[in-house]
Amino acid sequence: MPEYVPITIPDNPRLAQNIIHFARALRRAGLPVGPGRVIDAIRAVEAAGFTQRMDFYWTLHACFVNRPEHRLVFAQIFRLYWRDPRFLEHMMSMMLPAIRGVQEDRSAVAAEKRAAQALLGDQMPEVPEQEEEEEGTQIEMDASLTMSAEEKLRSLDFEQMSTEEIAQAKRMLSRLTLPVKPIESRRRMASHLGRHFDARRTIRDALRKGGEIHSLAKAKPRLRWPNLVVLCDISGSMSQYSRMVLHFLHAVANEKGQGWAKVHAFTFGTRLTNISRHLATRDVDAALKAAGAEAQDWEGGTQIGTCLHAFNRDWSRRVMGQGAVVLLITDGLDRDGAGALEKEMERLHLSARRLIWLNPLLRWNGFAPKATGIRAMLPHVDSFRAGHSIASLEDLAVAISRPDDLGEKARLMQML
Numbered sequence: 001m002p003e004y005v006p007i008t009i010p011d012n013p014r015l016a017q018n019i020i021h022f023a024r025a026l027r028r029a030g031l032p033v034g035p036g037r038v039i040d041a042i043r044a045v046e047a048a049g050f051t052q053r054m055d056f057y058w059t060l061h062a063c064f065v066n067r068p069e070h071r072l073v074f075a076q077i078f079r080l081y082w083r084d085p086r087f088l089e090h091m092m093s094m095m096l097p098a099i100r101g102v103q104e105d106r107s108a109v110a111a112e113k114r115a116a117q118a119l120l121g122d123q124m125p126e127v128p129e130q131e132e133e134e135e136g137t138q139i140e141m142d143a144s145l146t147m148s149a150e151e152k153l154r155s156l157d158f159e160q161m162s163t164e165e166i167a168q169a170k171r172m173l174s175r176l177t178l179p180v181k182p183i184e185s186r187r188r189m190a191s192h193l194g195r196h197f198d199a200r201r202t203i204r205d206a207l208r209k210g211g212e213i214h215s216l217a218k219a220k221p222r223l224r225w226p227n228l229v230v231l232c233d234i235s236g237s238m239s240q241y242s243r244m245v246l247h248f249l250h251a252v253a254n255e256k257g258q259g260w261a262k263v264h265a266f267t268f269g270t271r272l273t274n275i276s277r278h279l280a281t282r283d284v285d286a287a288l289k290a291a292g293a294e295a296q297d298w299e300g301g302t303q304i305g306t307c308l309h310a311f312n313r314d315w316s317r318r319v320m321g322q323g324a325v326v327l328l329i330t331d332g333l334d335r336d337g338a339g340a341l342e343k344e345m346e347r348l349h350l351s352a353r354r355l356i357w358l359n360p361l362l363r364w365n366g367f368a369p370k371a372t373g374i375r376a377m378l379p380h381v382d383s384f385r386a387g388h389s390i391a392s393l394e395d396l397a398v399a400i401s402r403p404d405d406l407g408e409k410a411r412l413m414q415m416l
Contacts, residue, residue, distance in 0.1 A: 253280065270297045271310070336373075357384050358386070
């Protein structure tokens with residue numbers, strides 16, 4: 001264990017206290033910040049100085065952030081804590097109901113509500129004194145007849161959830177199911193209620209009885225269940241949605257009796273990674289930790305065409321047999337050329353029984369297929385649906401067994 005010598009600090013260590021309060025807020029927001037990192041941060045600030053704001057930001061960033069998914073949370077908490085003089089007003093407006101005059105006329109930034117909850121849950125830090133504003137009229141609200149917290153959480157965007165809401169959403173996702181109807185196989189089995197005449201069995205029974213046919217044997221198709229193949233985008237713009245969807249897929253893969261023969265899961269950003277064996281682990285935290293260690297391109301760039309080419313070349317024949325249903329979770333913002341992407345999407349569509357595209361951007365009312373990648377992919381899917389909340393995943397469970405479900409594809413195809 002490293003030993004730390006006493007730090008030379010002023011008699012009134014206001015900056016050190018604020019760094020300690022800042023570290024507590026980061027820990028409440030989910031970052032693994034312990035006493036050792038706090039001491040390292042104070043030492044680093046003492047060595048780097050407090051003259052440049054950018055130097056101060058990256059000094060604390062180097063001490064407290066060691067995973068890509070923590071960068072956005074750290075940036076929001078830093079802005080609210082150190083840089084924005086109206087940070088308390090921002091936080092209170094995000095935590096209160098959206099009433100005009102209370103909340104600012106702007107959309108919430110990703111991870112901002114999570115940062116606000118982490119700061120408000122801690123003791124108020126020491127900040128420069130501001131001029132006292134005139135006391136306003138206090139408004140009391142009775143929310144006893146409003147929708148329940150669980151109903152509200154169903155329609156909340158994954159990107160705007162706080163730390164506590166994310167934990168509640170994960171528990172709700174673990175209870176969701178994704179049932180599917182069986183498929184009638186071309187193979188048949190004996191059944192006296194079958195609608196097909198079984199000539200071979202009839203003749204075989206007649207030979208046992210001297211060649212006389214006493215009854216006609218009947219058969220019915222065998223029932224089999226398809227595979228579920230999931231291609232999940234884990235690029236920077238999809239990271240929060242991907243984590244929640246993977247929690248849902250883990251519950252689907254470990255729930256017996258839903259009808260799926262096998263669940264195959266792949267992640268892609270700049271490269272394709274097979275995480276199917278990790279989802280078979282019963283413990284969800286251990287499964288996603290192993291999947292995260294396997295996929296090295298979390299929160300990186302997006303090369304959908306290249307990754308789909310790798311899937312069609314290396315994995316399509318292995319996992320797409322017997323009428324597999326494919327779930328494609330991505331925002332469609334691709335850096336590759338549209339020609340290659342359209343070709344790979346067409347091949348994937350022809351190999352699948354159904355191809356369903358979940359796009360979190362579809363949550364916006366003014367969404368239009370303007371991006372080149374979206375325009376290349378949309379014609380080659382069977383259904384185009386939103387995938388940004390628990391409610392959208394519940395709707396997927398209803399629509400996945402309906403071959404006539406198009407989602408929003410018909411409406412958006414008219415805009416192309």
